[in-house]
Amino acid sequence: MITRIDPAIPLNSPKGPCIAHFLIDNGIEADLLWVTFLDKNGECWTWSNKDIRAQKNITSGREYISPFYDPDDVKINKNEAIGETTYSHQTENEKLNQEATEWKCPHCEYRNSL
Numbered sequence: 001m002i003t004r005i006d007p008a009i010p011l012n013s014p015k016g017p018c019i020a021h022f023l024i025d026n027g028i029e030a031d032l033l034w035v036t037f038l039d040k041n042g043e044c045w046t047w048s049n050k051d052i053r054a055q056k057n058i059t060s061g062r063e064y065i066s067p068f069y070d071p072d073d074v075k076i077n078k079n080e081a082i083g084e085t086t087y088s089h090q091t092e093n094e095k096l097n098q099e100a101t102e103w104k105c106p107h108c109e110y111r112n113s114l
Contacts, residue, residue: 002024003022011055013036013038013047013052015043020052021036032049034052
């Protein structure tokens, strides 16, 4: 199903600031696809949810926008006492050093330290 976004939503994409005009929903088993037009040159690009961010909006209280990252570079630390999961960016060297003591589920992205 294709839905027209009215009013259009300003977003950030890996190619730069853009405006989303349409949303494509291919069902429960698929990511949403955002049809956007780049501010700098008007090119049309389609992005999945993980590839876009809302633009900063100080009036709405959205002053921080998370950076784009490779999901393989994200380390998951589970705090058992509080029951919260926190995420932190991990350098390639830290990732290599931790692989020997980290278990990764073969069916999903959940990781747990041994």
